[in-house]
Amino acid sequence: MKIGFIGLGIMGRPMAGHLQAAGHELFVIKHLSPIPAEIIDGGAVECTTNRAVAENTDVTILMVPDTPDVETVLFGADGVADGISGGKIVIDMSSISPTDTQDFATKINDRGGAYLDAPVSGGEGGAKSATLTIMAGGPAETFEEVRPLFELMGENITLVGTNNGDGQTCKVANQIIVALTIEAVSEALVFASKAGADPARVREALMGGFASSKILEVHGERMIKRNFDPGFRIKLHQKDLNLALQSARQLGMSLPNTATCQELFNACTAKGGAELDHSALVQAIEDMAGHVIDGDA
């Protein structure tokens, strides 16, 4: 299949690589990241406009940082939308606003194109090993048509709903749970350590019961071992919580602990932690305890 791929950064580069390795013909363009040499060497065609990417392909995939990037790529001068005609498909795999996604999809539909939002989780590791979780929203027939492409990039692939935006909504829900669970583990381990217990043994004791989670397993260990190399950066999680809080305000609902988590991330950023892994949220709790978890305890 002829596939356009826009956004060849940390995530997009390995994702596009998997599609190319499976024999798909890629059409690419320099967006923020340069086009990786191996993608060109693999036979990808370099385009000079986003419009040309869409004109030359059946499916255009976006993997860019934020809502304004998607808007520019789709609807800027010589944008993807200008290259859309009946039967073409746009798949936005970026993590962006659920409500703006509905607008973008409507505009693409108006030009005869189908639209799927299909954000991912699993990070750089999941992108490289083709084990991403993919959460899609949009028409079921479009989802089934491109499912073979998703299967080249991910493992846990769900059509969350047939309305555009449902995939993005699911991704926001994911980021809420991940942030709040990191915060929960932080409060628990700092409490235990300050009370004199060994946080490593507390973590082990809790792993079998109702407190067990992927976050306690992975991020709890990072906190104890003081390994805050990303992983997933605080500044990116702040972008996602901003989406959550902004959407919640639009919807008219309260997310009290999401708001607190965002403030705690702000406190980390104030101390220069924006580029650290999100498990470094524990440092904000440690600051408010006057106590640092001692991995050597």
Added chain:
Amino acid sequence: MKIGFIGLGIMGRPMAGHLQAAGHELFVIKHLSPIPAEIIDGGAVECTTNRAVAENTDVTILMVPDTPDVETVLFGADGVADGISGGKIVIDMSSISPTDTQDFATKINDRGGAYLDAPVSGGEGGAKSATLTIMAGGPAETFEEVRPLFELMGENITLVGTNNGDGQTCKVANQIIVALTIEAVSEALVFASKAGADPARVREALMGGFASSKILEVHGERMIKRNFDPGFRIKLHQKDLNLALQSARQLGMSLPNTATCQELFNACTAKGGAELDHSALVQAIEDMAGHVIDGDA
């Protein structure tokens, strides 16, 4: 072995039953709950004072509701402490204050007895199926001596630390994580539902990734299916969060989201929800969203 068992309520009754079924000789006393008929039929000796329970046995196990109950049983008139002499062991399996536990242990040690704090998680189901998680604090040799008893009641058995109170500290950490993860799942599912996605499908999509947890699996399903029969009651979780917040104040540290969770449980209680399962915390988030998750969506 001759074992005293004080506190034969929802949890203690099946726990004592497992010990008796394995051939141990029980000495019991009416505390808050009556002595179950099957325990008497099984050959248990009924005592009239807590002192007599300790005098007649090698190990006295407590499974009572709260810190003041433990204090009364141990140090009230004709209490367990009065029946303690060298070589006897007190095991407090109740969930109580970590700092008060240290005082209680010292007083028992002063009379020649050994002390273990060994609170559990896993609820009534875990007690019945002998699959409780047991988190112990105290001397390693005492722990090893009574480990065979723990193995009759639980599965995931950890000596968290060799200081008394370490087990209770671990239990508090457990209750912090459980409450805050329930709150996280509540914010995420109410957000997703209000944004128009199906919370059941969102939950399924998230189960494979970093947002996965025992709470998303069990309590997330309860929220969607509107099954708030306990399980673990809000009023008991409030007792545990009170322990967390009280201990944090004593230690001099801040638990911001634990405090918010306690307030949300208060909001549930205000509407008559004290006896509901703790997953009903979602109703406080729903109230602040003007939206109820619709399991039939």
